[in-house]
Each structure stands twice: as structure tokens, then as C-alpha cells.
Amino acid sequence: MVCAVNKHLDARLLDPAGADELVRALQRRGFSVIAPAIEDDIVVLREYGPADTLPRGYSDTQDGGSYRLTRTGDDRLFAYAAAPQGFKRVLWPPRQTLYESRRTADRLEILPVTEEPKKLALFAARACEIDAIAILDGVFDNGDFADPGYWARRRDAFVVLVECGRSGDTCFCASMGTGPAREAGFDIALTEIFGNGPHRLLARAGSERGAEVLAEIAGRPATAGDADDRNRMLAEVAAAQARRMPADVAAILAANPEHARWNAVAERCLTCGNCTMVCPTCFCSTTEDSSSLDMSTATRARRWDSCFTIDYSYIHGGAVRASARSRYRQWISHKLSTWHEQFGRAGCVGCGRCITWCPVGIDIVEEANAIAASSA
Amino acid sequence: MRTAGERPGAPGGSADPMVPRPFRVTRRRRETADTFTLDLVAEDGKPFAFAPGQFNMLYVHGVGEVPISISGDPADGTRLVHTIRAVGKVSAALCAMKRGDLVALRGPYGKPWPTVEAEGHDVVFIAGGVGLAPLRPAIVHAIANRHRFGKVIVLYGARSPADMLFAEEVQRWRGLFSMEVDATVDRAGPDWLGRVGVVTKLVERAEFDPAHTLAMICGPEVMMRFSVEMLTRRGVAEDRIYVSMERNMKCAVGFCGHCQWGSAFVCRDGPVFRHDRIAHLNAIREL
Numbered sequence: 270m271v272c273a274v275n276k277h278l279d280a281r282l283l284d285p286a287g288a289d290e291l292v293r294a295l296q297r298r299g300f301s302v303i304a305p306a307i308e309d310d311i312v313v314l315r316e317y318g319p320a321d322t323l324p325r326g327y328s329d330t331q332d333g334g335s336y337r338l339t340r341t342g343d344d345r346l347f348a349y350a351a352a353p354q355g356f357k358r359v360l361w362p363p364r365q366t367l368y369e370s371r372r373t374a375d376r377l378e379i380l381p382v383t384e385e386p387k388k389l390a391l392f393a394a395r396a397c398e399i400d401a402i403a404i405l406d407g408v409f410d411n412g413d414f415a416d417p418g419y420w421a422r423r424r425d426a427f428v429v430l431v432e433c434g435r436s437g438d439t440c441f442c443a444s445m446g447t448g449p450a451r452e453a454g455f456d457i458a459l460t461e462i463f464g465n466g467p468h469r470l471l472a473r474a475g476s477e478r479g480a481e482v483l484a485e486i487a488g489r490p491a492t493a494g495d496a497d498d499r500n501r502m503l504a505e506v507a508a509a510q511a512r513r514m515p516a517d518v519a520a521i522l523a524a525n526p527e528h529a530r531w532n533a534v535a536e537r538c539l540t541c542g543n544c545t546m547v548c549p550t551c552f553c554s555t556t557e558d559s560s561s562l563d564m565s566t567a568t569r570a571r572r573w574d575s576c577f578t579i580d581y582s583y584i585h586g587g588a589v590r591a592s593a594r595s596r597y598r599q600w601i602s603h604k605l606s607t608w609h610e611q612f613g614r615a616g617c618v619g620c621g622r623c624i625t626w627c628p629v630g631i632d633i634v635e636e637a638n639a640i641a642a643s644s645a
Numbered sequence: 646m647r648t649a650g651e652r653p654g655a656p657g658g659s660a661d662p663m664v665p666r667p668f669r670v671t672r673r674r675r676e677t678a679d680t681f682t683l684d685l686v687a688e689d690g691k692p693f694a695f696a697p698g699q700f701n702m703l704y705v706h707g708v709g710e711v712p713i714s715i716s717g718d719p720a721d722g723t724r725l726v727h728t729i730r731a732v733g734k735v736s737a738a739l740c741a742m743k744r745g746d747l748v749a750l751r752g753p754y755g756k757p758w759p760t761v762e763a764e765g766h767d768v769v770f771i772a773g774g775v776g777l778a779p780l781r782p783a784i785v786h787a788i789a790n791r792h793r794f795g796k797v798i799v800l801y802g803a804r805s806p807a808d809m810l811f812a813e814e815v816q817r818w819r820g821l822f823s824m825e826v827d828a829t830v831d832r833a834g835p836d837w838l839g840r841v842g843v844v845t846k847l848v849e850r851a852e853f854d855p856a857h858t859l860a861m862i863c864g865p866e867v868m869m870r871f872s873v874e875m876l877t878r879r880g881v882a883e884d885r886i887y888v889s890m891e892r893n894m895k896c897a898v899g900f901c902g903h904c905q906w907g908s909a910f911v912c913r914d915g916p917v918f919r920h921d922r923i924a925h926l927n928a929i930r931e932l
Contacts, residue, residue, distance in 0.1 A: 367663050370706045370749065377667040377688075377706060377747035381660075413913065414662045414898035526929045553902030556895050560707035567707035571663070574901070581903060584893050585732040595931035603905065610908035 279480075280491035283470040285325075287486050288346055288459065291429065291472075292317050292392060294485045300390035300427055303359050305352060310338050312352035314359065317392070331438045331621065333630025344468070347393060347461050350437020351620045355398050355549035356391050360422050361405060363573045367556070370567040384418060390427040394455070396448030397440075397618040399430055401549035403454060407612050408552045427478070430455035432499070433506055434463060439621030441512035441634055447618045450503045457483055460499045471499050512634040514605070514619065515641040522606040522640065526598065530640050535594035537629050542575030544623035544631075545600065550616050553581070576600050601633060662898045665704050665749035668725065670742045676810045680730040680775060681740040682716065685748065692722040693753075697760055697782035698861075698889060698917045701752030702897050703727065709735040712894045714779035714916070715753060719786055725750070728778035728810060754897040756917045758783040758861050759887055766885070767795040767853040771872045773802050773844055773864020777810045779889050779916075780863050788824065795858075797824040798851050802844030802868065805830050806837045827851065844868060848875040855880030861917075863889040870927060873920055883921035890915050890923075907932055 283291075292302050296317070304317040307324045328348040330337045341348050366382040394402070402423075409419040433440075433449040442448030451458065456479030460471040471491055474480035515521060545551040555574035560567035574581060577596050582589035590596045608616030617633070624632045672684035687693060695701075695715050704710040711733070717726025731737040742748065760783055768787055772780050787797050799818060803809040809828065819826040827847045829840040840847070844864070858881050862869045869888045876886055892911040895901035904911035907926040909918070926932055 367661070370704070372706050372747070377749060379665055379667060379749050381664045383661075409900065411899045411913070414900070416663075416900060417661050526932070552900065554895065554900065555903070556710065556901075558707055558709045564707055569704070569710070571895075571901075574895075574903075576902065582893055584891055585730075589892065590931050592931060599905070599932075607905070607908035611910070 279474070280496065281472045281483060281486075281488040282491045282495060283459075283472050283486055283488040285344065285346055285461075285468055285470060287470055287472070287488060289322050290486050291457070291459075291482070292323070292390075294482050295390045295392070295427060295429075298482070300388050302390040302392050303356065304392035305349075307338070311336065312338070312349050314352060314354065314356060323393075328435065329437065331625040333439070333624050333632055334626075334628055335630075336625050343463070345434070345461065345463050346470075347431045347433070347459075348435050348463075350433065350435065350440055351395065351397070351622050351625075353547060353622070353626065355401060355620070355622075356394055357401065357405065357549050357551075359389065359391065360402065360426070361409070361419055361552065365418055365571045367569045367571055370569065372565055372567075384421055386421040386425070388425060388427075389422055390429065392429045393431040393459075394428055395431060395433055395620075396451040397442045397445075397620040398549060399428060399451060399454045400447040400618045401620070402428075404550045404612065404614070404616060404618070405552060427482075428455045428457075430458040430475075432458065432460040432503060434461050434502055436506045436509040437621055439512070439624040439632075440619060441510050441514055441621060442619035443507035443510045444513040444516075445615060445617060445619035449506045455479070460502070462495070462498050462502065465498050465502075469495075471495050512621070512632075513638075514617070514634055515637055518637045518641065519606040519609050519615070521644050522602050522637070525640050525644055526602075528640050528643070530636065530643075531594045531598050534597050534631060534636055535592065537631055538593050538597045539629060540577040540593050540596055541628060542577040543626045543628060544633075545575040545577060546573065547622040547626045548604075549618060549620055549622070550604075551575070555580075576603070601636060604633070605637060662751070663896060663900075665702065665710075665751040668748050668750045670744055670746045670748065671724070673742060673744060676728060676812075677808050679732075679740070680728060680810060682726060682728045683739065683742060683748075684717075685725040685727065685750065686723060687725075688747070693725050694722055695719060695725075695753035695782075696757030697786050698758035698779055699753035699755050700779070700897070700916065701725070701727070701750050701754065702894075703729075703735075703739060704749040704751075705735055705738040706747070706749070708738045710895075711735040711739075712754075712897060712912075713739070714889075716778040716781045717785075718789075719782045720789060728775070728781075730775045752897070754912055756913075756915055758889075758917055759859065759919075760786055762885075763787075763859040763861075764793045765795065766857050766859040768797050769848075769851060769853055769858055769860040769876075769881075770797075770799045771844060771848060771860060771862040771864070772800070773868040774804060774808060775810060776862075776864035776868075776889070777801055777815075780861060781811065783861060784818070788818070788821070791823050796853055798853055799824065799826045800844055800847040800851060801826070801828040802847065802864070803828070803830050804832070806833055806839075825851070843871070845871045845875045848872055848879070859885045859887070861887045861889075866890075883924065884919055886920040887917055888920055888923075889917050
């Protein structure tokens, strides 16, 4: 659904150069700005350095098992879709040291390893990405326990949304209700309008501090026509998405744990875990212990884990989920079904990364639809 | 990076729930060939409160961390008791601990046995093998507060007489006029004159009032399944049957994902579950 530009926030128009200006304004305020860059023929999210400018003229083609960066031949800033990795790795790094344990003759000391709270700005987060962060917020503060490392990075993070002007080939945010438009969850929202009048950025503030930063950037007030252009563009982006998740997928998967399709997908699934490594909401982790040679100092760390590994469900006697069938079923059922019971919503935001980065091109939407089509 | 006693940044400024505190082993008892009971006392001297059925995460320096249920008396706030079977590298390291050795521990975690809901009912404890360890705090509690319950019945099955936990204590319980204890083993030599067979046989013949009975079961999943079946066949309501589940756990606080069983996080929603709430999960293999 595309909503009207929020009336109480003054929308402004920026020149395309305003995006880099915005990054530098955030840096002046002490933010470490994590922004898109091109590295090794992919879009990466990394700290914006003094010599950096945002990439221009890049797009991508994505399909099951395929990702190619392409050139647009123009100077569009945000024509590419979901980067291989989202902001999860910034807020929840793949490897985190938990504590150091020091043993002396008669003492054991546990020393928590703490990261200084960071002033992070997440720049050019797409609508699906912001939804994914909202999901992670619920995971890492579940009412009983909160993860201080996550919140040290997350609590004051400045979020700059970029609404997508083009739907990626594997995107399905529209049917998940997570994008491409977004009215909350950001400090500043940018919508790039291209090929309809001058190339420009429609900027909206979603918070007081967002409005303050925006006021520092050269621009002019937006008109109702600019808002119409945005709405039309976002409606087109949503309409361009061929993949549609069945609306009642949660109930369908819950009712079909023994569906024959699970066997069919297990024949193709390599249980490599790529889908879980690129998923912006997969939060599973395992722990790792290491120690000095004399065993006086030991370190305990946490690193990303995947429900596709055989160790993941191991208890004395063997793995609970020994078959590929049960592991794929666990992953997709968690994303689309049991997540609702746990967190009150789906764990999938429709970014399409799991489709693009699956080496055999397994498509979560196709699998869900196949089960829905012959549901028990 | 810096090291500090507390991490800033969490909502409410709480300390990292993943960080344990040191405890010292004050006593080690051998229960069976591969199972040992450790008494632990906090190095910082702070009391430790828990409810029967809860568990702790025990860390061995440089080796790792495992979830272990608490097997001690819930009324004892200073001495923490864990009964551990050596099945992996961390549990083996714990079993090899001597008096004076140090571990680090965090907890308690999880939903406890329904000791309050059980009041006024006949209470049937059904244990298989090391499953008696998580039930022991509830049994000790029932004995200490005997007047609050109807009959108190302990039914214990083990692989062999040598695999029975707390053997002397179980004998002592059996000597009490206020409770009934029955035990069986899967196989035994000629020196065993007790029962041989599965624990469900004990459930079949135990004397309790099914309409006013609450059961707590802990053991291998297949043993729990058949025990539930026998209890329901005898007329015990499914919402008064509780089981304790085991799953892989790396965090115990809902972050690591490993213990998921359907939509349940066994660490937070369990390990003790009311049977009628998880019966549908039991029916699905490899869930």
C-alpha cells in the first residue's frame, strides 16, 4: 500500500548530490555511517570513508542462484536491489566475543568483553531492511532478556530509509506487506525520482533529529506533484513483483508438516545454509571456545549459526533433525509460520536474498505456493 | 574493546545474560559409572534461588557450556546441586571435577514443575534414567511439604540397577510411610530381586485417583510418550500431565534459536511443558 506523504513532516526535495551531503552531515554529528559501496562486483555495506562517494549508475540482475551487478548508464544512486548482506551484520556481527575466562591457581575470573556503544547511522536501508531490524529488535529484547551488545549498537542508530525505485527480480516485499513504501521506523526517508522531471530525491523526516539533519542539507520544499510521483513510482514497483506469498501461508505450513513437497525440496536442498546467512532476520548463533596454550586464558565467542547444520539440533544420541527434509521444513516453517506465534508476525520480509543466494535456486515463494496449492 | 563488569546499552541497562559467575565445587559424588553429582557454592557468596525443574548453564574454563538441570533442594539457597551424566566434552569435564575446582554458572532458567498446581492432588513422579535428576527438587519439595498433597508416588525406571541415580535416597524414600516408591529396570543380573520391565508397567499398577492426579514426567522422549499414554488411559486429564523436554541449547535466553520445537523455545517456554499444549508437536517426527 502506498500512503500519502506524511502531512506533518515537511517533505523536501534534494538534488542527487544531497545524498552524499547527508552522509557527511551525519558524520559531522559523530555518526559512523554505514553506507552502500561497490566491492568485488557486489554491493556491500561498509563505513563511508573520507574519500568515498555513494555509488552511481549501478543496478543488478538477480534470479534463483544468480546475482550480477550491472551498469545503468545513468547516475542513479539507488537502482540496485537488496545487497547480498543487509544491516544485520552491523547490528549483530557474525562473530562476537562474549567473555574472557582467566584461571589462576585458586581463582576463576570471568571478564565480559564489552564494545563501546557506537553511534551508528544505517544509510540507505530499504523498507524490507527496516522491517528486518524491527524483527531483530524483538528477538534481542524478548521481555525477559535483552542483549546489551545488540542494543549498544542499535539503540541510538540513525536510520536513513531509501524507498526502492525498482523492484529486484527476486523481491516480494509487497506481498509480505513490508515495502516498498514505508511511513515509520526511520529518521530520514529518501525516495529517488528519476526519469520523470529532473533527477531528484524526495526527503522526509521521520523524527525530530531527522528533521534537524535534513534542515542542514540544501534543498527546497516538495510539492504535491512530487508526492504524486513518489506514490505512482512505488505503486509501479509493487506491481512489478511477480512473486507473491500466499496470504494464509502460516496456517498452510502449520497444517502440512508431512506434505510430499518437503521430500521434493529436500532432494534439491544442499543444506548449505546460504539462505540463513543472507537472511536479514535469521538470528541463530552458536558458541565457540578457545584458549591459550597454557589454558590460563580462555575466550568464549558467539558466531552466526544455521539451522541447516547437523550440529544445530544435536543432543546426546544424535541430531533431532537428521534429514534435509526436516531442516528445510524447520527453516521455512519458522520464517513463515511459527514466527507468528513467537513474535506476532512473519519472520520473512520479502527481500528475496534466500532465493538469489541459494546455489540451486530454491525459491521460498514457489515452495510455499506449491504446498498451498495441494494443502491437506 | 574494553572489559567491564557490566555492559551498557541494554534497555534497562542490564548486564549481559550470557555472562556467568564463578562457583566452587564443594563436593562430588559418584552416582553411576558415568554420572556424578556436584555441590556448588557461589564464590561471591550471594544466595541462589530456583524453582524445581529449572536449569543452569554451566561453563568449564576453555571447554564450553552446557545446560544442566538443578537436582538439589529448592529450600537450600546456598548449596547448588547438579547431577551430570558424561555424554560430551563439557559434561565429561564437569564429571571430572574435584572438590575445590571452579566452574562458572548462569541461571536459573526455564519454566518449573507445577508444584503449586499439584497441591491437593495425588502427585505421580515418573522418571526414566537420569530424568530423576530434574524431578528430584520437586520430590524433595513434596516430601518437605507433604501435607499439601494427596498421595505422593515416585515411579522410577532405569536401564539396570547400576544405572539408578540417588540409589540410597530412593531406598530411603521407599521406607517412608508417607509416600510410595516403585522402581524397575530394563535388565538385571541375578543379584537384582526387584522389578524388571518398562516404567509404564509401574504407571499401570500404581494406586492413585486419576480424577485428582497431577503427573510430572522426565526421561527419554519415547518413555515419556508411553507414560503419557498410560496415564491418559487410566483417566488422568492431559492438562494435568507435565513433561520436561531436552533440546540443544547455546544461550538459554531465547537468542540462539537452537532449542526451538515448533513455535516453542524450550529454554523459555519449557523445559517443563503441560502435555495438552505440546501434544501436537509430539506427533511430528524430527520437528
